[in-house]
Amino acid sequence: MKLDVDFSALDMAVKKMGAQSIKIEFTDEIIPIEPIDKQLDEGIEVNFQEIDFDTGLASYQGRQVLLYIKDHSYGNKIHSVIKDGSKGNRFHIAECQKLAEMRRAGRFERYVVTNRIDGVFSVSGMDTIVNQLVEGEAQLNVCQYCLESINYKKFASLPRGIARRDFVKIFNMADFFDTYSSFFKFMPSGIAEKSSNAYSDDWEVISKKIREQVNYQCQQCGLDLSFNKRLLHVHHVNGVKSDNSETNLRALCCDCHRKQPNHNHMFVPHEQTQQINHLRKEQGINFKENWRDVYDLADPGMHGVIDLLERYQVHLPAVGEEVQNQGGRVIAELELAWPLKKVGVAVDKEDAVQATKFGWKVYSMRHALSQIDDLVARVR
Template identity: 65%
Template structure:
């Protein structure tokens, strides 16, 4: 009707919170069989979660656990040998799943002397076998027990969830609100001016996002969100932004990661001359796989390889791929199945790590 087109900027889009997400923040008791590990990470109804056993009645342990959470049940973030052992033994205990990020857990137990039911909160420790199973930030390279213990002590759930944010559709409850509260009231207009100044180009990877402006963020170089001086502000694509230190509040959907990869390829920015380039281009959730592949000295993979069918239609995109051998690693299960139908051998993140010797051997 001749109306003028108006551009709507979703660069600071807030993801709506559903009732289930609110429940998960408080914790939901579920059967072990209801938890999925398709990607290797713990998932409940499409949400990234962690799971733990709330009850600490055995050995009258509840009092000690409330004083020192490290003495309590470990919480799990991924499939691991301990969970597999319980699965094989048929021990389907009732677990609590949650996406709470502060590391504080509701625990309970019965005092064996007074028969009193006791409840409280404490900081439990992460399961080290989970971290080993996904090689989280090179955990498998830690050689001593003291190093692994210190790593687990410093483990941050928010940073962990951010690393694998593109594996899941929903962000943990509270992240959106916290992200919005970081910025000044005039942030929208300031960030727009900065992006316009640089013509919507990422200042790290060089990506032109003038046609996808919502994927271009503005980064505070010194980390101080109240310092909006132009010398402290630089535009970064959402992928480069989330890879900055201490940016666990950045949540990037799988579809956005794929689009960034596709655009880099189209603009010839996906140059791969070293493993550092692979780290710069790859989804952070693939870092555990990339680290091991580098150690096994395999050839550099393609990042974001599009798999086509006989009609030249793109049916899947693989995070890491070796086209000549038709071997790849995928995040999305549906895409992995589609690529397999086209003759590819596709690993999930979990299987790529657990079967690293087989994978590396097939790539030589």
């Protein structure tokens, strides 16, 4: 609905007071928080069949989730789990061999799905000594099979044993959701609320000033966003949102911003990463000379795939390849691609479908990882 509001009287009052006139930029970019988002923060009990693994990641009604079994009645261990979450059920983040085994065995326990980002899980179990239900909270551990299945932060290359256990100890839920934010249209409500309340009241004015000073160019990749200003953010280098000193502020495109340390977690819709890819190609700054360049250009959710490709020593892929129809219209964008071989890896399912219609062999992240030998054979 379009709103027509007359601010002329307000403008006149501002001039009479001698106040400085400031131009405010409005954006129509709204990330809704629906009732289900709040419910997922608390946890929803579902049947295993209701959980979707299309991308390889666990999702529920289009939201990225974690799933776990809340009940810890077996072995009368609920008390020990509340004291030490590492003794409890592992939570799952992706399609893994453990879940596949349970599916083959016909074990379809009821799971709780959640996108809570603090790592705290509601648990319960019967105390068989006093025959009483005990409820509490615990810091459960992530399933190592899940981490390996998506090669999260190169987990698959870690030796089994101490190195992997140490990785599990430092696993950060918010970092995980942030990495794969392009795969989903909604972010966890905990991240949304934290992000919206973190900045100072005059942040819009300060941000605009910094972006103007650099002529709306990303200070990292050099992308000119003069005509796409909403894609240029201002990053707090030290992560402290109240520190607005100029030495602490850098203007970065949303893609470079999300890849910075201390960016305090942010949600970048896939449409924006695709637009960044298109503009980089248009402006001739999407060149790559080595695998480091591929990592820097590609969506972070593809880093697990890129790690395996690098280890197999295949040719460097194009990043953000636009597939065109006979009329020259772009009908799909592939995150990684080998155009001469007509092989690619897509984030979005519809992109994969459309590219396939034009003779491409397209893998999802899930299939690129699980069928890596086949992918490598096609692009060598």
